[in-house]
Amino acid sequence: MYTIAVIADSQIPDRPCRDLLQAIKKSGHNAKYIPISRISVVVDGENVELRLREVKLQVDGAFLRSIGFLIDLEQFIRRLTVLRLLEESGAIVLNPLEGFLKSRSKLETVVELARRGIPVPRTVCTEDLYYAYVCCKEMSEFVLKPIQGSRGFGAVKLSDPDIAFQVMKTLLSYKKPLYVQKFVPKPGRDIRALVIDGEVFACMYRIAPEGSWKTNIAQGGRGTVCEKVEPELRELAIKATEALGLVYAGVDIGEGPSGYVVFEVNGSPDWRELAQVTSKNPAERLVEVIISRIKR
Ligand SMILES: Nc1ncnc2c1ncn2[C@@H]1O[C@H](COP(=O)(O)OP(=O)(O)O)[C@@H](O)[C@H]1O
Ligand SMILES: [Mg+2]
CATH class of the missing domain: 3.40.50.20 (Rossmann fold)
Known part of the structure; x- marks a missing residue:
């Protein structure tokens, strides 16, 4: 025992x-x-x-x-x-400590993903207000996110660089780094794939509430099961999980104009909605995985 x-x-x-x-x-x-x-x-x-x-x-x-x-x-x-x-x-x-820490930082996450050829939105993370402002102008539609955040809390979508300037100036005065990402248009939903030990254990679409660009369940998003996970999607989710050194992860994937884009890799994902809509229990699989690794 x-x-x-x-x-x-x-x-x-x-x-x-x-x-x-x-x-x-x-x-x-x-x-x-x-x-x-x-x-x-x-x-x-x-x-x-x-x-x-x-x-x-x-x-x-x-x-x-x-x-x-x-x-x-x-x-x-x-x-x-x-x-x-x-x-x-x-x-x-x-998850192993190193991967867990990497996935907590949205910056580390995009760096590790991009390096392995995994598509991510154009991202600038800086403490230089003037440069951030210039980047916002270039991106035209963009998202400001907390570098360490979850459940969609605090992420704002903007298109006016001067509103962004005021927000970013305030963030910097509270010693918060600026994380600016190009907004990727998506069809009112994104994909949450739960990868466990090299396999997609379960997958769902997250439907954004009417008029919202956020699909997080905590923001009123709703899950529907994604039955058929095509090989490209499956491989992307698994590769993203491995890129961060995670054994399991909730991978957020957008269906952008030029294909899949990975928004985030969660190293300690919530699975309430996913378990509900897929009738699968990730906890039981995770316990099997940890026990097999203890035995090794
Ligand atoms: N660059 C982006 N373009 C469009 N939608 C995005 C972008 N980044 C995140 N989102 C959406 O915003 C929500 C939160 O994204 P995410 O980056 O995963 O942050 P969080 O850690 O708060 O969940 C999700 O609904 C995701 O689809
Ligand atoms: Mg997310």
């Missing part, structure tokens, strides 16, 4: 975390929910240990779901060390 943890930022597990905990128990193993803030690093002489209070943390595997959203740089640095030590202890961490 293995002990498999689910690690996240919140004190209370969210729905995907609960699904994972349930699937771990169902497969006959020990499930443990651990808020990352509760894991301490103890250095005593030559001995370096992760602990939950006085008890040494010993797990065979862990699902890393979140390292926190509104956290300070110093908290982030501490948590990085915790997770690195966890991986070094021999535990199988899904």
Whole structure:
């Protein structure tokens, strides 16, 4: 019997975390929910240990779901060390820390994808207000996104470079990098492919609410099953997941005027809507995958 943890930022597990905990128990193993803030690093002489209070943390595997959203740089640095030590202890961490971190940055994501020839929208990420303004003028229709964001929160679509100028100036005064991306017209929907261990496990269209360009479920988008995943789409989703060093990912794909475009690769995707519309349970598959990797 293995002990498999689910690690996240919140004190209370969210729905995907609960699904994972349930699937771990169902497969006959020990499930443990651990808020990352509760894991301490103890250095005593030559001995370096992760602990939950006085008890040494010993797990065979862990699902890393979140390292926190509104956290300070110093908290982030501490948590990085915790997770690195966890991986070094021999535990199988899904997603692996390196890929998880890359996928958290929209900038790292487009860089890694573009380098492997995966189509992404033209993107400029800068702290130079004047240059960002010039790029907005060139792009004519563009999207400003938080470099670390999800669920469509905070992404704005603009076409007026001077409105963008005011927004970007404000963002910079709060030390936020500017992430400007050319708007890709799409047919009122995009595609969410959930890749698990080298296969598309499930796929759906996300239909944008009337009049909106965002398809996120959190923004009122609605899923419908995508039964037939054509080989080009399948290969793209798998390649994008691997490009970031992820074992599983929710890949967001647009159907642009000149073909598929990858918008995002989520290293800890929510799957509520996907599970509902496809009647498939990603958590059970993920538990199979982590167990097979623990056994290796
Ligand atoms: N460059 C773009 N052009 C058109 N639509 C986009 C573009 N980038 C993202 N979107 C749409 O915006 C929404 C959020 O995109 P995404 O980049 O995945 O951010 P988030 O992390 O907030 O989900 C999705 O509905 C996606 O289809
Ligand atoms: Mg997205």
